[in-house]
Amino acid sequence: MTGSVTGSTTGAAAEPIGGRPIRVALLGCGTVGTQIVRLLTEQADELAARIGTPVELVGIAVRRADRHREVPAELLTTDAAALVARDDVDVVVEVVGGIEPTREWLLTALRAGKSVVTANKALLAEHAGDLFTAADASGADLYFEAAVAGAIPLLRPLRESLAGDRITRVMGIVNGTTNFILSAMDETGAGYAETLDEAARLGYAEADPTADVDGYDAAAKAAILASLSFHTRVTMGDVHREGISAVTPADVAAARGLGRTIKLLAICERVEAADGTASVAVRVHPAMIPRSHPLAGVGGAFNAVFVEAEAAGQLMFYGQGAGGAPTASAVLGDLVAVARNRVVGGRGPRESAYADLAVRPIAQASTRYHISLDVADRAGVLAAVAAVFAEHEVSISAVRQEGRTSDASLVIVTHSAEDAALRSTVDKIAGLPFVNRVVSVMRVEGEDQ
Incomplete structure (x- = not known):
């Protein structure tokens, strides 16, 4: 990873514009x-x-000019x-999306x-370092509030308001499509495919929903959140x-x-080892959270992000995470900020990547599992399963068993352990002769470990 220091003075601040209009080029309509x-x-x-001078839109780049009457x-x-x-x-205001040729523009x-x-978000998750380097060299501003969570003021608080604090964890719902689907499944009991079809019918899901339902959209946003929170360049990879x-x-x-609900979560954590060495863990996956958790009540296509900092404590940001008007609101907020800087000849915040922390693989992340097994209903099964957990040094938090004729449903919730140990435990249990199948494995978040 490459690090840089907040407040870099590589490039000079923009010269004051002397009262003339701020001239804006818009990419995408x-x-x-x-x-x-x-x-x-x-x-x-x-x-x-608000700015101190008018804003003049001087050009709009589109793919087909005849479609924008x-x-x-x-x-x-x-x-x-x-x-x-x-x-x-x-x-330049960019709402085209994609990597190339947008990056070059x-x-x-x-x-x-x-x-x-x-x-x-996709461009920033892959190439933020290149963009910040170019901005620093010329003294230009790079703002991107609308890249994560639509209209919710989130990135600027991370980048500026909490700059004097140490953020330890960011956990949130950052994709409206998946949150709509999971909320509907929870409310109606319907299946995934059926609920995805309903989301498409209502306009919450794209014709090709892959980026949303497979977690790519949330992963890009998680990379941006982690980069800002932990002063480290984190990419989508x-x-x-x-x-x-x-x-x-x-x-x-x-x-x-179990008094929980399922959400697709983006989780960014600062982890300190016993020797004081810090690293970063960043993951996106579905997880069970208690219904008492602030994120559990976030329904429909809304987004919410829960931030934990050493001095500020716990903060939550909630609102419309997507849509034309909400996203445009965030873009206009950034435009006002950079325009004000142009008026007075100032600069906004620079990249802060001085910490340059290592990124931990998921295998080393500390997580909890909810494991559902279909097992033979006979004596000794639970003891044998518990022995596998003990062998891998994974502690069991709760067990529930329900018999039905010759088979039984066995549900186990673990205490916190390294993901690799949990995965190895599940793999070994799956091979036991009295385990018919591993029905599901899901992580558990938002509870005491």
Whole structure:
């Protein structure tokens, strides 16, 4: 990993603009981009008052100009690279998404000293280091509040408000599609496929929901959250990722019976070893959490993130995690911030990656398991299963067994242990002659370990 220090002075701050308008280039005019144009138009006077000078939209890059009749034709262009390179552009706002050629467009802007506001979580999760390096070299600003949790003010508190504290853990629901599906499964008892179809019908799921349901979207956001929280460059490849497609109605019912619910969680932790050495663990997976936990009541397509810091204690951020208007709100907040910096010749916060902590693999992460087994209903089974746990030094927290004719359902909840030890325990139990099958394995979060 490469580290850098907050407040780098590699590039000079932008020169004050002397009262002329802040000139903005917009890349993308889909659901979010259209809302940005609307807000810039409807709130022009208020934005000018807040910034100290007007904001002027000088161009909008789109793929097909004939599909945007709601936008003045003279603003539209299909040449994003040329728009970014224009000398009269002060700020580039990007809501196109994807990696390439978007990365090159933003690097071009930053190298030229133009501030960038982006909602591109995938790009930031892979190439934030490149973007920050370019911004530092030229003195430009890079803001990205809308990249995680839509309208929820989350990244700026992590980046600025909590900059004097030590964040120890961030755990949250950062994908609305999966939260809608799991909430509906919990409320109705329906299966995953049926609920996914309903989510698509209502517009909560994309035609291709892979990025959401397989955890890629949440993993990108987790990488960004971990990078900001722990002052360490974390990429998407560092994040352990599991999706929700294997969650069954039986899992949901089991969670309910134990006073829990299932959520797809992004979990970022600062871990200190006995010798004081710190590292970072970042993972995305479904987990059971107690219904008393603040995240348990987050339903539908809403997002919420629970932050724990040494001095500030526990904080929770909740709200609309996606959608055109909510995301545009976050983008406009960033635009106001970078525009104010342009007006006074200042700079926003730089990258803070000085800690450069190692990223722990999931095998070394401390987790708890809820294990459901289908076993033969005969004497000695529970003792033999417990012996396997003891062999792997995994402590059992709770056991529930229900017999039905010649078979039985055996549910075991563990205390906290390294994930590798838990996985090895499950693998050995699966091979026992009296274990018919391992019905499900799910991690447990949000409870005392």
